[in-house]
Amino acid sequence: MARWVDPAPFEGARPRVPWWALVPGKLKWLALVVAVVWLALVGVVRLVLVVVRYPVVTLVPLAAAWCWLRFGLSPLVLALLSLTAGFTIWAGLDRGSFLRHVWFRLVTEYRRATVYVLRWRTTMRLAELAKDNRGREYRPKLRRVRSEGWRDRVRVRMIPSQAPEAWELRRDGLAHSFGAQSCRVRVLRPKVIELDFIHSDPLARSLPVPSLADDADAVDLKRVVVGRTETGKPWRIRLQGNQVLGVGVQGAGKGSVLWSIIWHLAPAVRAGLVRLVGIDPKGGMELGQCPDAFARLVFDNGREAVELLEELAAEVKERAARYRGVRRLWAHSNGEPFTVLVVDELADLIAYQPDKGLRDRATRAIQTITSQGRAPGFCVLGLVQDPRKEVVGFRHLFGTRVALRLDESAQVDMVLGDGARARGAAAHEISEQTPGVAWVKTDGRGEPERVRAFHVTDADLVELGVYLADATVHEFPNRPDGDATGGAAA
Numbered sequence: 001m002a003r004w005v006d007p008a009p010f011e012g013a014r015p016r017v018p019w020w021a022l023v024p025g026k027l028k029w030l031a032l033v034v035a036v037v038w039l040a041l042v043g044v045v046r047l048v049l050v051v052v053r054y055p056v057v058t059l060v061p062l063a064a065a066w067c068w069l070r071f072g073l074s075p076l077v078l079a080l081l082s083l084t085a086g087f088t089i090w091a092g093l094d095r096g097s098f099l100r101h102v103w104f105r106l107v108t109e110y111r112r113a114t115v116y117v118l119r120w121r122t123t124m125r126l127a128e129l130a131k132d133n134r135g136r137e138y139r140p141k142l143r144r145v146r147s148e149g150w151r152d153r154v155r156v157r158m159i160p161s162q163a164p165e166a167w168e169l170r171r172d173g174l175a176h177s178f179g180a181q182s183c184r185v186r187v188l189r190p191k192v193i194e195l196d197f198i199h200s201d202p203l204a205r206s207l208p209v210p211s212l213a214d215d216a217d218a219v220d221l222k223r224v225v226v227g228r229t230e231t232g233k234p235w236r237i238r239l240q241g242n243q244v245l246g247v248g249v250q251g252a253g254k255g256s257v258l259w260s261i262i263w264h265l266a267p268a269v270r271a272g273l274v275r276l277v278g279i280d281p282k283g284g285m286e287l288g289q290c291p292d293a294f295a296r297l298v299f300d301n302g303r304e305a306v307e308l309l310e311e312l313a314a315e316v317k318e319r320a321a322r323y324r325g326v327r328r329l330w331a332h333s334n335g336e337p338f339t340v341l342v343v344d345e346l347a348d349l350i351a352y353q354p355d356k357g358l359r360d361r362a363t364r365a366i367q368t369i370t371s372q373g374r375a376p377g378f379c380v381l382g383l384v385q386d387p388r389k390e391v392v393g394f395r396h397l398f399g400t401r402v403a404l405r406l407d408e409s410a411q412v413d414m415v416l417g418d419g420a421r422a423r424g425a426a427a428h429e430i431s432e433q434t435p436g437v438a439w440v441k442t443d444g445r446g447e448p449e450r451v452r453a454f455h456v457t458d459a460d461l462v463e464l465g466v467y468l469a470d471a472t473v474h475e476f477p478n479r480p481d482g483d484a485t486g487g488a489a490a
C-alpha cells in the first residue's frame with residue numbers, strides 16, 4: 001500500500017546570531033555609552049553612600065593620607081596627637097556633647113559595619129522576613145543606623161505587603177541575633193519602621209529630686225516635671241485639662257510619681273494657686289507622710305471619703321455652670337485655685353468597698369470629676385494596683401496613663417492601649433530593682449515612653465512638709481521700754 005512518508009527533517013545547524021549583532025553599529029555605540037555612564041553613576045552614588053554612612057572611617061584616613069603625601073609623616077603624627085589631645089579635653093569639659101558628636105558617631109559606624117550589615121541578610125532569611133517570589137528575593141532594606149550608647153536605632157524599609165506586626169512577632173529573635181537585650185518596634189511612616197535594639201538601661205540609677213523652687217509663677221500646670229525619660233529629657237505630665245492614672249504592683253513606686261508631682265507643684269500650693277485634696281484609704285500610710293501639702297485629707301474609704309468626693313463633684317458642676325458662656329477653660333486669672341484630687345488606692349473606693357451604696361456613690365462622683373473636671377480646673381490623680389475593667393471601669397477617662405511595674409503581661413495593653421506590649425512597652429518586665437520606672441502613654445502623643453520618677457525620700461518629705469507648713473509668726477518679745485521692733489534697732 002502506498003503511504004505518504006514525511007520528508008526527512010533538515011538536520012544542518014542553523015546559524016545562531018546574537019540579537020545585538022543585528023543592531024546597527026551606531027546604536028550599539030550609543031548603548032555602550034549609556035551603559036558606561038549608568039555604571040559610573042551607580043558607582044558614584046554607592047561611594048557617596050559609603051562616605052555618608054561611614055564618614056569617620058572614610059574621611060579621616062583619606063585626610064590622613066592626603067596630609068602625609070602633602071606635608072610628610074611628622075606633621076601627620078603631630079596632627080593626630082593634637083586631635084587626640086583636643087578630644088580628651090573636649091570629653092573632660094563636656095562629656096555629653098563629646099559622646100553625642102564623636103564617640104556615638106564612631107560606635108554607630110562600627111556597629112553598622114560589624115553587626116547589622118554583616119548579619120542582616122542571614123537574619124532576615126532565617127526570621128522569614130525576606131521572601132522569594134518567581135526566583136527574585138525581596139529583602140527588607142537596612143537604612144540608617146544610629147547608636148546612642150544604650151540603644152541602637154535601626155531604620156528599616158519593609159518589603160511590599162509586609163506589616164509591622166511581622167516584626168513585632170520576631171522582636172526577641174531579632175534582639176538575640178543582633179546581640180541586644182531587647183528590641184522594640186516603632187512605625188515611622190508607611191513602609192518604614194525603626195527598631196530599637198536596647199543594650200543597657202539608662203534609667204537604672206535613681207534620680208534625686210531637684211531643689212524646691214520658690215517661684216509659684218514658674219509652675220506650669222501643663223508641663224509638670226516628674227522625672228526623666230529614657231532619652232534623657234525631662235518627663236513632663238500635663239495636669240491642666242487632663243486626668244492621670246498610675247498603675248503598679250506593691251512597691252512599684254506609685255508613691256514616687258505622686259510625690260514628684262506634688263514636689264513640683266509645691267510653690268503653687270504654698271501661694272494658694274493650687275489646692276490639693278487627698279484620699280488615702282490605706283489609713284494615711286502614703287499621704288499621711290506630708291499632710292501639710294493638702295487642703296483636705298481623708299484617711300478612709302467610707303462615708304467621709306464619699307462625702308468629700310461628692311462635695312468636689314458638686315463644685316465641678318457649679319464651676320462648670322458658672323464658666324458656661326463666660327470662658328471655656330480654667331485659667332490662673334480666674335482667682336480660683338486649680339484643684340488636684342489625689343486618690344492613693346482608687347480600687348478601695350470604687351471596687352473593694354463592701355457597702356454597695358457607698359461604692360456606687362464614690363464611682364459616680366469620681367466619674368463626674370474625671371469626665372467634667374477638665375474645663376473647671378480639676379485634675380484627678382488616681383493610683384491603683386489592679387487595672388482590670390471590673391476595678392477601674394472608666395480607665396479611658398484618664399488622658400495620661402502611667403504603667404509602673406505590672407504583674408501580668410495582659411495588663412500592659414489595659415493601661416497603655418492595644419498593641420503597646422507587642423511593640424515593646426514591657427511594663428511587666430520592669431525590674432524590681434528599679435522602682436519608679438514606668439511606661440507612660442498620653443492620648444494623642446504617639447508611642448508610650450519609658451520614664452523614671454524622681455526618688456522622693458523620707459527626708460525630702462520632711463523638707464516638703466516644712467516648706468508647706470503654715471508659716472508661724474513668732475513675735476519678738478516686747479522690750480520693757482515698749483519697743484516691739486526687736487533687736488534690729490538696738
Ligand SMILES: Nc1ncnc2c1ncn2[C@@H]1O[C@H](COP(=O)(O)OP(=O)(O)OP(=O)(O)O)[C@@H](O)[C@H]1O
Binds near residue numbers: 248256434455
Ligand atoms: N523613683 C524611685 N527611685 C528609686 N527608688 C524608689 C522610687 N520610687 C520608690 N522607690 C523605692 O521603692 C520602694 C517602694 O516604693 P513605694 O512605696 O512608692 O511603692 P508603691 O507602689 O507606692 O507601693 P505601695 O502600693 O505598697 O504603696 C520604696 O522603698 C522607695 O524608696
